[in-house]
Amino acid sequence: MPEEIQSFTVTLIIRRYNPEVDDEPHWDDFDVQMYPTDRVLDALHKIKWEQDGSLSFRRSCAHGICGSDAMRINGRNRLACKTLIKDLDITKPVYVEAIKGLPLEKDLIVDMEPFFESFRAVQPFLVANNAPTDGKERIQTVAQRERFDDTTKCILCAACTSSCPVFWTDGQYFGPAAIVNAHRFIFDSRDDNAAVRLDILNDKEGVWRCRTTFNCTEACPRGIQVTQAISEVKQAMLRGME
Amino acid sequence: MTSTIEAPRSPYSRAPRSRGVNWEKWGWIYMRVSGVVLVVLIFGHLFVNLMVGEGVSALNFAFVAGKLTTPFWMVWDVLMLWLALIHGGNGMRTLVNDYATQRLTRGILKSAILAAVVILIVLGTLVVFTFDPCPAGSPADLLPSFCSAI
Ligand code: HEM
Ligand code: SF4
Ligand code: FES
Numbered sequence: 001m002p003e004e005i006q007s008f009t010v011t012l013i014i015r016r017y018n019p020e021v022d023d024e025p026h027w028d029d030f031d032v033q034m035y036p037t038d039r040v041l042d043a044l045h046k047i048k049w050e051q052d053g054s055l056s057f058r059r060s061c062a063h064g065i066c067g068s069d070a071m072r073i074n075g076r077n078r079l080a081c082k083t084l085i086k087d088l089d090i091t092k093p094v095y096v097e098a099i100k101g102l103p104l105e106k107d108l109i110v111d112m113e114p115f116f117e118s119f120r121a122v123q124p125f126l127v128a129n130n131a132p133t134d135g136k137e138r139i140q141t142v143a144q145r146e147r148f149d150d151t152t153k154c155i156l157c158a159a160c161t162s163s164c165p166v167f168w169t170d171g172q173y174f175g176p177a178a179i180v181n182a183h184r185f186i187f188d189s190r191d192d193n194a195a196v197r198l199d200i201l202n203d204k205e206g207v208w209r210c211r212t213t214f215n216c217t218e219a220c221p222r223g224i225q226v227t228q229a230i231s232e233v234k235q236a237m238l239r240g241m242e
Numbered sequence: 243m244t245s246t247i248e249a250p251r252s253p254y255s256r257a258p259r260s261r262g263v264n265w266e267k268w269g270w271i272y273m274r275v276s277g278v279v280l281v282v283l284i285f286g287h288l289f290v291n292l293m294v295g296e297g298v299s300a301l302n303f304a305f306v307a308g309k310l311t312t313p314f315w316m317v318w319d320v321l322m323l324w325l326a327l328i329h330g331g332n333g334m335r336t337l338v339n340d341y342a343t344q345r346l347t348r349g350i351l352k353s354a355i356l357a358a359v360v361i362l363i364v365l366g367t368l369v370v371f372t373f374d375p376c377p378a379g380s381p382a383d384l385l386p387s388f389c390s391a392i
């Protein structure tokens with residue numbers, strides 16, 4: 001018989017909001033039995049399946065790929081499916097709430113439309129004005145691919161944008177995620193539309209609103225150097241592309 | 243029962259890209275350039291006024307009057323005045339843009355900031371260039387030493 005793995009009682013305090021009955025969000029607490037290797041997402045599942053079926057949250061892949069379950073866990077934006085119980089201080093309750101700065105719809109679910117609207121505004125698709133040389137492929141050197149590798153990793157979870165205090169103020173700032181996804185194409189040697197994207201972001205609600213707070217870099221579950229990407233876009237505006 | 247949730251902010255639509263001088267870009271550059279110069283000016287100012295020689299106890303009318311008759315310090319102080327006030331004013335403009343959501347409130351606050359910056363720059367510059375270090379009828383022990391020579 002293998003030794004039994006120790007489990008713990010973890011208290012989660014979740015910010016609930018049901019638009020059909022509540023005027024204001026309120027905090028509900030739940031006790032769940034968890035293993036250290038479980039994730040916050042497992043705790044939410046346990047609550048939904050065993051204690052309160054009305055708890056609402058988004059998740060799809062459960063493995064850090066789809067970007068559905070960004071939420072504020074103990075005050076920091078994290079993916080619930082990538083946050084292990086053993087990495088939290090479970091001697092205290094774990095606070096879970098929806099990400100900030102986007103309209104709250106229900107419990108942990110926000111309206112992501114303003115976020116995607118900014119994303120779409122930077123034209124996040126390849127724009128190439130000529131046919132590839134051999135008619136088949138647009139060849140890139142290793143160095144050319146490396147130039148924008150970091151920003152290809154984005155899963156559009158909104159953890160960065162909804163951790164940004166400038167975005168919180170009035171929600172008009174394009175936000176880190178839109179700039180990351182513009183960076184993805186601005187520095188892609190196959191793309192011909194860098195000037196247009198730089199022009200879109202070289203505006204009142206664009207990169208100049210960034211105050212280098214680094215909240216975005218801290219929040220990104222893919223470890224993207226978000227603040228650095230934003231600075232590189234600023235530099236491209238000031239010095240031109242090299 | 244269904245209630246409509248009010249979106250906490252204005253509609254998603256974006257204003258078209260504004261033309262003309264890119265104030266946001268130049269403002270961003272100005273904050274950094276003036277910041278670098280201000281580090282030298284402000285810490286130089288504090289060092290000379292508070293640490294050199296007798297330190298803070300040397301500060302009096304005569305000390306300031308002495309500095310404001312030296313062209314080097316006049317240029318230093320005027321530069322510090324202009325750079326810091328425009329820097330501070332532009333910084334406060336950024337904060338107003340962040341936190342004031344009503345058009346009218348924004349307008350009033352930004353006009354107040356502009357008025358404060360302009361008035362202080364004009365007054366400050368006037369003082370530095372029209373300063374009289376030896377006002378007539380003042381006790382000699384309060385005036386800079388060179389006044390007795392006149
Ligand atoms: C010691 C020299 C100084 C340096 C190096 C410096 C640097 C900076 C920089 C780089 C910013 C822009 C921050 C950003 O956009 O991310 C800034 C903002 C600001 N500065 Fe200065 N500054 C200095 C002195 C001053 C002084 C003397 C004042 C007041 C008159 C002032 C008032 C402000 C304000 C109000 C802001 C806006 C704050 C914000 O955007 O959150 N600074 N400063
Ligand atoms: S940059 Fe990181 S935090 Fe921001 S949306 Fe993409 S994956 Fe999420
Ligand atoms: S559920 Fe897909 S990223 Fe967490």
